[in-house]
Amino acid sequence: MNEVSPAGEPLIRLRGITKEYTRGGETLRVLENLDLDVARGSFEALMGPSGSGKSTLLNLLAGLDAPTQGTVEVDGKRIDQMSEGKLASWRSNHVGFVFQSYNLLPVLTAVENVELPLLLTPVASSERRKRAETALRVVGLTDRMGHYPRQLSGGQEQRVAIARAIVNDPLLIVADEPTGDLDRASADDILRLLETLNRDLGKTIVIVTHDPAAAERARITHHLDKGKLRA
Amino acid sequence: MFVPLSYNVRSLLVRRATTLATAVGIALVVFVLASALMLAEGVEKTMGSAGRPEIAIVVRKGSTAEMGSSVEEHEVGLVKSMPGVKKVNGEPIGVGEVVVVASMEKLGANGITNVSIRGTSDASASFRPNVKVLEGRLPTPGADEAMVGMRISGRIKGLALGERFDIKKNRPVAIVGVFSDDGSAHESEVWLSADIVKSSFGREGAVSSVRVELESLASFEVFQAAVEKDKRLGLTAMRETDYFEKQSEGMSMFIRILGSIVAVCFAIGAMIGAAITMYASIAHRKREIGILRALGFSRLGILASFLFESVLLALFGGVMGAAAAFGMGAVEFSMLNMSSWSEMVFRFVLTPKILVTSLVASVAMGLLGGLLPAIRAARTSPLTAMRG
Numbered sequence: 001m002n003e004v005s006p007a008g009e010p011l012i013r014l015r016g017i018t019k020e021y022t023r024g025g026e027t028l029r030v031l032e033n034l035d036l037d038v039a040r041g042s043f044e045a046l047m048g049p050s051g052s053g054k055s056t057l058l059n060l061l062a063g064l065d066a067p068t069q070g071t072v073e074v075d076g077k078r079i080d081q082m083s084e085g086k087l088a089s090w091r092s093n094h095v096g097f098v099f100q101s102y103n104l105l106p107v108l109t110a111v112e113n114v115e116l117p118l119l120l121t122p123v124a125s126s127e128r129r130k131r132a133e134t135a136l137r138v139v140g141l142t143d144r145m146g147h148y149p150r151q152l153s154g155g156q157e158q159r160v161a162i163a164r165a166i167v168n169d170p171l172l173i174v175a176d177e178p179t180g181d182l183d184r185a186s187a188d189d190i191l192r193l194l195e196t197l198n199r200d201l202g203k204t205i206v207i208v209t210h211d212p213a214a215a216e217r218a219r220i221t222h223h224l225d226k227g228k229l230r231a
Numbered sequence: 232m233f234v235p236l237s238y239n240v241r242s243l244l245v246r247r248a249t250t251l252a253t254a255v256g257i258a259l260v261v262f263v264l265a266s267a268l269m270l271a272e273g274v275e276k277t278m279g280s281a282g283r284p285e286i287a288i289v290v291r292k293g294s295t296a297e298m299g300s301s302v303e304e305h306e307v308g309l310v311k312s313m314p315g316v317k318k319v320n321g322e323p324i325g326v327g328e329v330v331v332v333a334s335m336e337k338l339g340a341n342g343i344t345n346v347s348i349r350g351t352s353d354a355s356a357s358f359r360p361n362v363k364v365l366e367g368r369l370p371t372p373g374a375d376e377a378m379v380g381m382r383i384s385g386r387i388k389g390l391a392l393g394e395r396f397d398i399k400k401n402r403p404v405a406i407v408g409v410f411s412d413d414g415s416a417h418e419s420e421v422w423l424s425a426d427i428v429k430s431s432f433g434r435e436g437a438v439s440s441v442r443v444e445l446e447s448l449a450s451f452e453v454f455q456a457a458v459e460k461d462k463r464l465g466l467t468a469m470r471e472t473d474y475f476e477k478q479s480e481g482m483s484m485f486i487r488i489l490g491s492i493v494a495v496c497f498a499i500g501a502m503i504g505a506a507i508t509m510y511a512s513i514a515h516r517k518r519e520i521g522i523l524r525a526l527g528f529s530r531l532g533i534l535a536s537f538l539f540e541s542v543l544l545a546l547f548g549g550v551m552g553a554a555a556a557f558g559m560g561a562v563e564f565s566m567l568n569m570s571s572w573s574e575m576v577f578r579f580v581l582t583p584k585i586l587v588t589s590l591v592a593s594v595a596m597g598l599l600g601g602l603l604p605a606i607r608a609a610r611t612s613p614l615t616a617m618r619g
Contacts, residue, residue: 055617064525064613085529088613092527103522103616107241119235120527164526176617 010037011171011204012061017070019056019227030056032227034070043198043205045215048224054208055176057224061206062174063091075171092120096165096203098175102157104149110160111136111145117168135163139193155186162193166203173197175207179214191217234528234536243544246512253501253508254548257593260497261552265589266559267490269579271483273564276580278416278479282471287315287454289441292467296478297330297439298347306464310441313461315454317444325443326352329425331432335396336388337574344574345567346387347420348398350428350438358442359412367392367408370423377423378408382576386565390421398423399431416475416568419575442471482568498596501548505600509541513608520608521615534609541601542594549593556589557581 019031030053038044038061046054059065060072063079072080074094082090096117097103104113114132123131136145139159149157158178165173175194179187195217197203207214215221223230243250289310294300302310307327316323329350334343349355353372356362370376375398379390384406389396395403404423412418429435445451455468469477513520520533528536559579568575 059614059617064617088524088527088529090527091525091613097522097525097616099522099616101518103518105238105519105522107238107245108235112235112237116235116523117526119233 011040011075012038013073014061015071017060017067020068030227034229036229038204038206041202041204042220043218044220044222045218046208046222046224047215052224053227054224058174058176058206058208062095063087092117094171096170096173098161098165098173098178100177100180102161104157104160106149109146109148110141113160114163114167117164121168131167135167139163154182155189158182158190166197171204173203173205177209178207179211233532234523239536239540239543243540249508250544253504253544254551256501256504257545257548257596258552258555260494260501261549261589261593262555263497264490264494264592265553265556265585266579267486267494268585268588269556269559269581270564270577271486272580272582272585273577274483274486275479277414277577278475282475284448284470284472285445286471287443287445287451287468288471288474289458289466289468292465298332300439301437302441302466304436304438307438307441309464310458311443313454313457315445315450317446323443325441326354326358327438327441328355329428329434330439331428338386338388346574348428349420349422350425351422352425361413363411364408365411370407373424373426375404375427376407377404377421378410379406380418380420381409381411382418383574384409398427402431416575502596502600505541505545505596506604509601509604513604517611517615520611521613524611524613525616530609534605537605537608538598538601541605542597545593545597549590553586553589
């Protein structure tokens, strides 16, 4: 499935993006003069072979990295011009992350992991706990709140990660291979959950995936090859 | 905002073995430092508590200790008659005493040591109100009898109640009593009649020092001026507290400096240990740190978090070391008093100041040892979280 973004002001606007890395004195161009719009409330997938630049692109639009050239605008703000400190603060308020390996802190319980992003906001401690519990309820893990990650299955860990991603009500959820480490049944559960978040809560979601089943759930799929978007 | 403290506490608990090994290293440093400070405090307390501010001690000019001083017997009366000396029923309160050291055999350890022997007058015990006979009785004046301080009793051959020692060849003296003096240096002495000491050590006609009780604390200046201006005497007067402070300051400083040098050497090792632990922990948790950075925690927040973890680790070691040092409070330590060259027994005395110093030292070790690893942690890129 490869569709055109819906009409209207996009949430994310990337223009002329080039990203280069220098390794061992050699310059490696990962993205080249790329333009991309992601509409508000959209669910979009980035696909492509390994090394095509899809994860780099995801990092740029999530404010984890800065482009070598070009502009990254999210919700009308030029995040490529922000200082590192401002960018960290922006991420904490506007982006929810879902990683392939779940990336929960092993020494914190499920509810404490979900609370983490709220520690960066002025939300009071009792309210933090309430919101974390609500987020865990949304992902169907009410009975696992006090469990440590090692006591959860892969699918449950990823659900906790999704609860952590939505707890601060972000503008954007980015997911890097969210089903990469899961069996088919768990992967389908996670994809259904992401779909629900997009459809029912209106969350804008961008995922990077190799999984055609995952891409099929997205409303738009972008294909990358050698740092360029394939038409 | 800062990373929750429970993250650090639990991270330390998860790595129990390395946490414990590092904490033990720090505990050892704190134990050495606290013990040295406790011993120095014990020396000061032992020497200091022998003195009272209302007592003045008079020794030969140029002498730094009683043992090296000689005051002619006829001068004792002159000193006691000086202005400022307290009188009861017209009699000035004061004692002339002779102090010598004798070589004696240590018990429980091979070797000979010096023991302070104080030749006392009939008034010596009553002159010191804190002196209490714990066992036995006071020696009979003029008899070949002695009493021994509680700290040294049983440590030296012949110096226990009911035993005898030879004050000189074929002149045995019986130990008839054991006394205490509120923890002072006198508790490491043997007391017997001054006449026997003088005749046994060839010190006839002279004493080592004269102690007088002053009318008031303010009388000291008048008394001192009178003693030191009298050209016939060639003597000098000090408050007894100042005298003992001078006696102890060299020794306590020596212990403090030596203890601190040893502690600093150990501390360098412990800090390297703490740094290695934190470096290893940070390398192992690189991705966790990346996640925190990706979620929006600032470099400063990460730096503070890992510094806190390092300080917590060090403080845990510090508490263990301080607890071990607290146990040293029950230990007595026998060493040569460098001012009298005689055996003296000291206690390790723990004070709140030493406790605070030890814990502050452990916190400092945590901060210094954890700083570079914490900086490394703070430099972790948020992209680390994205790497598989």
